[in-house]
Amino acid sequence: MIDILIVDDQILFAESLKQVLEGELDFNVVFVALHGQEALDYLQCHSVDIILMDVRMPIMDGIETVKQIREKDADTKIVMLTTFDNDDYVYQAIKFGANSYLLKDMAPEVFFESIRAVLTDNVMMSEKILKKITNRLTNGEYEKEDLKCAEKIGRLNPREKEILYLISCGKENNEIADIIFVGPQTVKNYISIIYTKLEVKNRVQAAKLAFEYGCDRLKDSIK
Structure with missing residues (x-):
């Protein structure tokens, strides 16, 4: 069973995502946090296999949350799951240790397989995002x-x-x-x-x- 933590301030989306994920026999959503600080509080006493993290949230956003998680935990898989394909969000998330960056508009079947792939150390990234970040890296636009x-x-x-x-x-x-x-x-x-x-x-x-x-x-x- 794959234990999943959802971190998203849009409660309707988060609960819908939980329901969809638990339709798969190997997925178990253990907690839904509405912002990064709530996720950090939960992780102090619990461990999970994978974290599905939104980017823009109140109190503590996804980028800062990834940074703080990685200061203590290098192993738990973190997938940024968001509607934002902003280049800087992508770069910052990867820089601080996110394993993958996916957009919320992807097909459920592709999303499920992406989660399973991340757990086997594969990198999953929406094609649109991968193309943008590759172009900017190749052009040397990111900070060294x-x-x-x-x-x-x-x-x-x-x-x-x-x-x-x-x-x-x-x-x-x-x-x-x-x-x-x-x-x-x-x-x-x-x-x-x-x-x-x-x-x-x-x-x-x-x-x-x-x-x-x-x-x-x-x-x-x-x-």
Whole structure:
């Protein structure tokens, strides 16, 4: 059973979402919080598998909530579920540790599969959002981290760079395993090392660094 926390100030939407999710046999909505602070209070005494988080909420918005959750918990999956595809919201959510960013207008079947995919360390992002953030990363419009991405990429050995490149191409773990002729668990081990070296928490943040560095440049550095 997948335990889910919904964080959304629109109570009618949140309760409707809860009802829809619980129509799936493997989903269990354990709590509905109306703002970020209520979610943080709940998480002090409870654990969940995945958090579905709105962006704009009173008292504490979704971006600040993600930031505070990640200060204590690097493992719980966080999916931003919102009507807003504002570039800065997307960037800030990913920067602070959200695993995926989905729009509320997606089909239920796609949404359900996206939740399950996130739990297996896949990154799910609405196509419209992915295109926008990729364009801005490629054009260098986002702020740089304190430590230049080139210095972070330089920490990786050739095999780790190859895996990072494949992550930036949207490859899943089993696909990467087939491409580099190793087992899926070996890929997971490599990815954990990559996260540590790059100082990131998930695949989206790792891919963001790859885009900032330049995917073609990264590919060339593998040779």
